[in-house]
Amino acid sequence: MYASNDIPFLDLVTPHVELEEELTAVFRRALYTAGFVGGPMVEEFEQAFAAFCDCSHSVAVSSGTDALRFAIMACGIQTGDVVVTVPHTFIATTEAISQAGAIPEFVDVDENTYNLSVERLQEYLEQGCTRDGAGRLISKRSQRPVTAVVPVHLYGQMADMDSILRLANQYGLAVIEDACQAHGAEYFSGKLNRWIKAGSMGRAAAFSFYPGKNLGACGEAGAATTNDAGIAAKMKMLRDHGQAKKYYHDIEGYNGRLDSIQAGLLHVKLRHLADWNAKRRDHAAEYDRLLAGNEAVVCPYEPSWSRAVYHLYVIATDDRDGMMNHLKSAGIGTGIHYPVPLHLQKAYKGLNYRATDFPVCTRVAGKILSLPMFPQLLPEQQARVADEIHRFVPTALISQ
Numbered sequence: 001m002y003a004s005n006d007i008p009f010l011d012l013v014t015p016h017v018e019l020e021e022e023l024t025a026v027f028r029r030a031l032y033t034a035g036f037v038g039g040p041m042v043e044e045f046e047q048a049f050a051a052f053c054d055c056s057h058s059v060a061v062s063s064g065t066d067a068l069r070f071a072i073m074a075c076g077i078q079t080g081d082v083v084v085t086v087p088h089t090f091i092a093t094t095e096a097i098s099q100a101g102a103i104p105e106f107v108d109v110d111e112n113t114y115n116l117s118v119e120r121l122q123e124y125l126e127q128g129c130t131r132d133g134a135g136r137l138i139s140k141r142s143q144r145p146v147t148a149v150v151p152v153h154l155y156g157q158m159a160d161m162d163s164i165l166r167l168a169n170q171y172g173l174a175v176i177e178d179a180c181q182a183h184g185a186e187y188f189s190g191k192l193n194r195w196i197k198a199g200s201m202g203r204a205a206a207f208s209f210y211p212g213k214n215l216g217a218c219g220e221a222g223a224a225t226t227n228d229a230g231i232a233a234k235m236k237m238l239r240d241h242g243q244a245k246k247y248y249h250d251i252e253g254y255n256g257r258l259d260s261i262q263a264g265l266l267h268v269k270l271r272h273l274a275d276w277n278a279k280r281r282d283h284a285a286e287y288d289r290l291l292a293g294n295e296a297v298v299c300p301y302e303p304s305w306s307r308a309v310y311h312l313y314v315i316a317t318d319d320r321d322g323m324m325n326h327l328k329s330a331g332i333g334t335g336i337h338y339p340v341p342l343h344l345q346k347a348y349k350g351l352n353y354r355a356t357d358f359p360v361c362t363r364v365a366g367k368i369l370s371l372p373m374f375p376q377l378l379p380e381q382q383a384r385v386a387d388e389i390h391r392f393v394p395t396a397l398i399s400q
């Protein structure tokens with residue numbers, strides 16, 4: 001759909017035009033039934049999305065942030081509890097933690113995967129925490145009980161879930177997956193000896209359907225998943241003013257429901273998600289091939305236990321800003337996910353972290369560059385992106 005020679009970072013127009021008939025039929029169904037909030041279109045999508053994630057329940061809500069907040073609350077995390085996560089993620093991860101009444105505390109990411117480092121988590125639990133008289137795990141930095149960990153499957157790549165779940169079990173922590181970028185990603189569990197879908201391993205998980213996500217709505221949307229019927233019921237109450245029955249409010253909740261039009265549109269697009277994810281994986285393999293041998297570029301690292309869905313294809317390079325500007329002047333869109341680690345954001349000044357606290361995350365933030373990545377990306381577009389990257393880097397650094 002882009003006529004010029006420019007290569008967009010993301011093409012959101014083509015997939016919608018390709019599905020125009022099916023998508024407009026959803027609007028018609030909503031108009032002719034006036035079922036705008038809740039109802040069959042939402043329930044049908046919830047069942048289909050739960051099946052896609054190999055989960056018994058999915059609760060559709062108004063955004064990924066709400067999904068994560070409701071998941072944290074429904075898992076019983078209390079006001080003032082500490083929830084551990086990474087500083088290398090979108091701020092919605094920590095907003096959801098804070099808005100659930102908890103306190104985010106960080107551990108650094110892994111040098112290669114950019115996801116939560118199991119070594120740093122273990123170090124935090126062993127050295128950054130103590131036990132109080134009642135045997136509760138207490139954070140030494142905040143003196144508050146530590147009750148959950150939120151691994152983020154960033155860029156569509158799984159965090160090392162077996163190891164995280166083992167530590168969480170050992171320390172009695174709830175694991176709530178931030179799978180907002182990882183619809184369909186899979187993890188090979190050595191423990192269970194099989195591949196497992198993102199969003200089905202923790203006590204609950206959150207997905208975002210923001211338009212640019214692997215599965216995106218035509219507006220704001222999200223869903224939480226779980227295999228626990230009680231947690232699902234609690235999340236349903238939280239999204240709907242705390243009511244399980246109309247006008248009978250067991251708790252105070254939120255207006256966090258999903259529009260039925262969005263649910264219908266998502267249901268149409270869900271049928272294409274496996275194919276779109278496979279295309280993203282092919283494009284990632286092609287970038288890997290095209291960029292191999294360029295010593296100035298580090299391609300994404302995919303451990304043997306991760307089948308990533310490449311929401312983003314993120315390279316690392318020393319002169320990131322120079323390369324970004326070069327690509328921009330060549331008409332190629334890129335992004336930085338994310339330029340400022342959360343512990344250095346103004347919003348989290350009050351958490352009192354030092355600039356030197358998470359060295360891997362801080363180093364990575366200065367080097368990462370997200371290249372164009374979407375299912376409809378063409379081979380010739382990828383070749384041009386790679387050519388421009390090679391052109392930018394001094395020839396001496398390119399091995400033959």
Ligand SMILES: Cc1ncc(COP(=O)(O)O)c(C=O)c1O
Nearest residue numbers: 063064065090092093180208210
């Ligand atoms: C890692 C992560 N967590 C949470 C969210 C929040 O999702 P939403 O924008 O749908 O609220 C996003 C979305 O950008 C995300 O990328």
